[in-house]
Amino acid sequence: MGNLFTQIIDTVDRLYTAGITMLATSTNRIAELTAFLPNLSSNEIAVICALSIGWIILANGVFLNLTYLLQLIMAYKALRRRGRIPDATEAWWRLHEQTVPMSILVPAYAEEATIVESVRSLLALQYPTFEIIVVCDGSPDRTLDVLREAFELRPTVRAYDPALETETIRGIYDAPRYNRLLVIDKDNGGKADALNAAINVARCPLVCAVDADSLLESDSLLRVVQPFVEDIDKVVAVGGTIRVANGCTIERGRVTDIHLPKDILSLFQIIEYLRAFLMARLGWSELGSMMMISGAFGIFKRSILLDVGGYSRNTVGEDMEVILKIHRLMSDADRDYQMRFIPEPVCWTEAPRNLRDMGNQRKRWARGSLESFFRHRDMLGRFKYGFAGSLGYLNILITDVLGPPLEVLGYLTIPILYSVGLLNIDFLLAFLGLTFVFGIFLSVGSLILEEMELKRYSNPWDLAVLTYVAVIENFGYRQLNNIWRVIGWWQYIRGKKAWGSMTRAGF
Amino acid sequence: MSVALTSIWVASAALAGFSVILMIYLILRRIILDYFRRSRSKRAERLKTLIFNYLNDDLKLDAFAKRIRAKDQRVLLSLAGRLIRGLKSAPQQKLIILLNKTIDLKVQIKELSEGSDAERAALCSQLTWAKNTDVNEAFWSLLKDPSSEVVLSAANALIDCGQPLELVDFLQIAEANDMLSHRGIRELVRRVASDQTDELCTLLKHPNSAIVSIAADALGRIRSTQGLNELADVAEHNPNTDVRSSCIRALGLIGHPEAGWAVTICLEDEAWPVRAQAAIAAGRIGLVDLIPLLSVSLNDSEWWVRFRAAEALLQLGDAGSEVLSRATNSSDTQKATIANLAIMEAQA
Numbered sequence: 001m002g003n004l005f006t007q008i009i010d011t012v013d014r015l016y017t018a019g020i021t022m023l024a025t026s027t028n029r030i031a032e033l034t035a036f037l038p039n040l041s042s043n044e045i046a047v048i049c050a051l052s053i054g055w056i057i058l059a060n061g062v063f064l065n066l067t068y069l070l071q072l073i074m075a076y077k078a079l080r081r082r083g084r085i086p087d088a089t090e091a092w093w094r095l096h097e098q099t100v101p102m103s104i105l106v107p108a109y110a111e112e113a114t115i116v117e118s119v120r121s122l123l124a125l126q127y128p129t130f131e132i133i134v135v136c137d138g139s140p141d142r143t144l145d146v147l148r149e150a151f152e153l154r155p156t157v158r159a160y161d162p163a164l165e166t167e168t169i170r171g172i173y174d175a176p177r178y179n180r181l182l183v184i185d186k187d188n189g190g191k192a193d194a195l196n197a198a199i200n201v202a203r204c205p206l207v208c209a210v211d212a213d214s215l216l217e218s219d220s221l222l223r224v225v226q227p228f229v230e231d232i233d234k235v236v237a238v239g240g241t242i243r244v245a246n247g248c249t250i251e252r253g254r255v256t257d258i259h260l261p262k263d264i265l266s267l268f269q270i271i272e273y274l275r276a277f278l279m280a281r282l283g284w285s286e287l288g289s290m291m292m293i294s295g296a297f298g299i300f301k302r303s304i305l306l307d308v309g310g311y312s313r314n315t316v317g318e319d320m321e322v323i324l325k326i327h328r329l330m331s332d333a334d335r336d337y338q339m340r341f342i343p344e345p346v347c348w349t350e351a352p353r354n355l356r357d358m359g360n361q362r363k364r365w366a367r368g369s370l371e372s373f374f375r376h377r378d379m380l381g382r383f384k385y386g387f388a389g390s391l392g393y394l395n396i397l398i399t400d401v402l403g404p405p406l407e408v409l410g411y412l413t414i415p416i417l418y419s420v421g422l423l424n425i426d427f428l429l430a431f432l433g434l435t436f437v438f439g440i441f442l443s444v445g446s447l448i449l450e451e452m453e454l455k456r457y458s459n460p461w462d463l464a465v466l467t468y469v470a471v472i473e474n475f476g477y478r479q480l481n482n483i484w485r486v487i488g489w490w491q492y493i494r495g496k497k498a499w500g501s502m503t504r505a506g507f
Numbered sequence: 508m509s510v511a512l513t514s515i516w517v518a519s520a521a522l523a524g525f526s527v528i529l530m531i532y533l534i535l536r537r538i539i540l541d542y543f544r545r546s547r548s549k550r551a552e553r554l555k556t557l558i559f560n561y562l563n564d565d566l567k568l569d570a571f572a573k574r575i576r577a578k579d580q581r582v583l584l585s586l587a588g589r590l591i592r593g594l595k596s597a598p599q600q601k602l603i604i605l606l607n608k609t610i611d612l613k614v615q616i617k618e619l620s621e622g623s624d625a626e627r628a629a630l631c632s633q634l635t636w637a638k639n640t641d642v643n644e645a646f647w648s649l650l651k652d653p654s655s656e657v658v659l660s661a662a663n664a665l666i667d668c669g670q671p672l673e674l675v676d677f678l679q680i681a682e683a684n685d686m687l688s689h690r691g692i693r694e695l696v697r698r699v700a701s702d703q704t705d706e707l708c709t710l711l712k713h714p715n716s717a718i719v720s721i722a723a724d725a726l727g728r729i730r731s732t733q734g735l736n737e738l739a740d741v742a743e744h745n746p747n748t749d750v751r752s753s754c755i756r757a758l759g760l761i762g763h764p765e766a767g768w769a770v771t772i773c774l775e776d777e778a779w780p781v782r783a784q785a786a787i788a789a790g791r792i793g794l795v796d797l798i799p800l801l802s803v804s805l806n807d808s809e810w811w812v813r814f815r816a817a818e819a820l821l822q823l824g825d826a827g828s829e830v831l832s833r834a835t836n837s838s839d840t841q842k843a844t845i846a847n848l849a850i851m852e853a854q855a
Contacts, residue, residue, distance in 0.1 A: 058512075058515070062515065065519075082623075082625070083622075083623025083624055083625040083626060085625070086625065086629065089589065090589075090629065093589075093592065093632075094628075094632075097694045098690035098691050098693075098694050099690070100690070156855045157848070157851040157852045157854075157855040158852060158855075159814055159845075159848035159849060159851075159852045161810035161811060161814070163810070174855075228690075229689065229690045229691065230655065230689055230690075231688045231689065232688050232689075232690055233688040234688065424509075426509050426512035426513055426516075427512060429512070429513075429516040430512040430513075430515040430516045432516065433515050433516030433517075433518075433519030433520060434515060434516075434519060437516070437519040437520050437523045438519040438522065438523065440523035440526065440527065441519070441522035441523045441525075441526045444523070444526035444527055444529075444530050445526050447530060448526065448529055448530055448533060451530070451533045451534075451537065452533065455537075460534050460537045460538045460541070463530070463533070463534045463537065464534055467527065467530045467531070467534070470530075471527065
């Protein structure tokens with residue numbers, strides 16, 4: 001260990017000397033500046049460097065966790081304020097005459113395993129007036145064929161304004177026995193392109209973007225439309241909760257019984273989704289800085305989507321990007337608006353069950369966040385964009401842009417620097433506290449919110465298992481996620497655009 | 508510096524430990540509460556059985572009343588509130604007699620001022636059977652509540668109880684509470700519109716454009732010809748696009764040919780939503796005289812105006828259809844395309 005320490009110091013010394021020499025020979029001014037530098041020894045320089053790295057990483061951790069703490073507190077406040085939630089029957093009686101017609105947009109690519117169940121579950125939604133527009137985006141498999149067989153599709157004509165540019169629509173189909181259903185067959189253009197095609201064809205004032213592999217609960221539309229009912233003029237977008245369907249009993253496109261999955265990866269994702277939706281989305285909604293509505297379940301005013309030019313086709317994070325575009329449009333036009341998140345309406349989705357698929361998904365999410373962030377970076381810190389520009393964008397900077405690389409840097413450097421004696425035990429403990437232990441508080445805190453206010457898990461044993469998972473996910477799983485996000489960073493720098501694939505078990 | 512670092516890991520550990528302990532407590536609480544929840548759901552089942560036995564004349568009123576405890580009241584009110592909506596008049600009256608006998612209204616009136624907004628709003632709808640002076644007074648006082656949910660629920664309850672809710676006063680309350688964009692306001696206005704068409708016509712001159720839109724929407728939905736001239740006047744002159752659009756839409760729904768001149772003016776409005784609504788109205792009312800204007804609208808700059816004009820032509824009998832058919836062969840591709848689309852969609 002002593003030899004290693006000496007070698008490190010010698011190396012740092014040589015680098016420092018070489019660096020100073022290079023700078024000094026470059027310009028006279030720099031030579032003058034270096035003349036004022038204190039005469040530091042190699043040890044001192046090494047310690048300064050180590051402390052600088054350590055403090056930067058710790059500061060990042062502190063800011064990150066303070067942001068999460070703020071979200072948790074605001075989410076708790078929002079949940080306590082909402083009072084008793086009516087059951088589905090009462091919600092129907094109270095709201096069915098006040099709802100706004102809605103078009104449900106379902107982009108589908110290689111979904112033959114699940115599309116029929118998904119569409120059946122959508123057709124059975126409890127909502128007065130809605131239509132379902134499924135977009136077969138040039139699927140290489142039999143997605144259109146299975147739909148055709150299941151619903152007896154026939155070619156039809158639907159006039160529409162091609163306000164948003166999309167790939168060629170090959171045909172539009174309706175179903176004689178299901179007059180709410182419309183299927184668009186088009187050339188492949190990606191998810192954003194498929195959604196834009198559906199927006200063009202939609203006729204209702206509200207549109208709901210739903211993933212083809214997701215299952216909406218029967219009363220979810222009735223609940224998620226409530227902000228629009230309360231203030232149709234101001235509210236422009238509403239998001240609902242996504243939950244992991246792995247392990248649940250699904251019959252005829254409905255989750256009839258909520259169970260926990262047996263594999264640890266799915267369990268980790270349950271906790272992760274609780275944190276993401278119950279804590280983060282709800283917290284930011286309460287602060288008026290929604291920066292993300294999930295592409296798997298989001299409601300928008302159709303007119304607003306048209307005004308922002310629809311979903312952007314040249315990004316993998318089209319769901320975040322459209323939210324940023326809406327913030328920009330409404331703020332630039334100085335219009336009063338709201339974007340909200342409602343925790344009760346639930347969309348169930350199949351989460352990846354293996355590391356390969358999960359890794360691809362997380363890297364893609366990271367790339368999407370980075371693409372959106374840098375595309376709209378001029379919104380950062382500008383109060384013209386309200387809380388979205390100041391708080392919300394700052395949050396993206398801390399959690400999605402700087403956070404993962406700094407945290408991964410911390411995993412590598414802090415233990416090494418401690419082991420060579422450049423950082424003391426307090427530093428190490430503070431780092432471990434921020435990256436491993438505080439995360440337990442956030443994960444279990446989200447579970448506490450779930451149990452206090454929503455109570456979806458009826459079995460106390462399930463809660464015990466989830467508590468255990470919420471603790472252990474911070475020792476390995478969270479770190480793996482950060483590594484994937486850093487790889488996402490690398491892919492973003494290299495300009496990677498592909499979505500990747502996921503193995504689906506189907507419902 | 509050491510203190511700062513120490514406090515970071517101590518705080519993290521403390522919060523983590525606290526959250527785990529709290530979660531364990533919640534799990535234990537759940538186990539205990541689940542037992543009592545089973546008891547509560549048994550109570551609801553028991554009450555349901557009693558209600559159905561009573562409605563089927565298997566249980567007398569006095570016997571029923573004897574079996575009701577104080578803590579059953581809220582559950583009984585909730586169950587009965589749902590049942591009453593779905594029952595015909597005879598069993599409905601029977602259920603009302605039952606509720607009058609078993610529910611302590613004083614307690615329920617007190618609860619109208621306690622609890623969350625959602626609970627109070629639900630309670631309003633559950634007490635409409637009472638038709639009791641004290642209950643009605645409680646509903647009237649709730650119109651001043653800061654919660655829009657409670658105000659709407661109370662207003663609907665007053666209507667259900669046959670109370671004279673004045674639209675002008677209510678909309679002033681809604682305006683003061685910034686509730687006018689709540690969809691429930693429109694539904695409520697529609698409920699009483701038939702009895703207050705004079706007031707609605709007066710509201711068409713209100714300075715608040717949201718109120719004018721609400722009034723226009725209500726007149727259109729009840730198909731009242733009473734406000735035709737006022738609606739036409741507002742459709743032509745009001746500076747607000749949404750208001751003009753609402754008025755012309757209402758005129759279309761009312762379907763009276765006297766609205767023809769307003770539709771004509773609006774077909775050339777500067778705002779495309781108004782032009783589109785005017786085209787729809789032309790088709791609905793059957794204004795054959797406007798076929799030439801609609802033909803010109805097939806060239807409108809806005810797709811929806813073109814499409815609605817084409818649809819309107821299809822609704823105007825042989826004359827309109829002929830004009831549209833000729834348009835399919837027009838040298839103007841925009842006109843030909845929209846004409847073709849409208850015809851193909853109508854035939855599909």
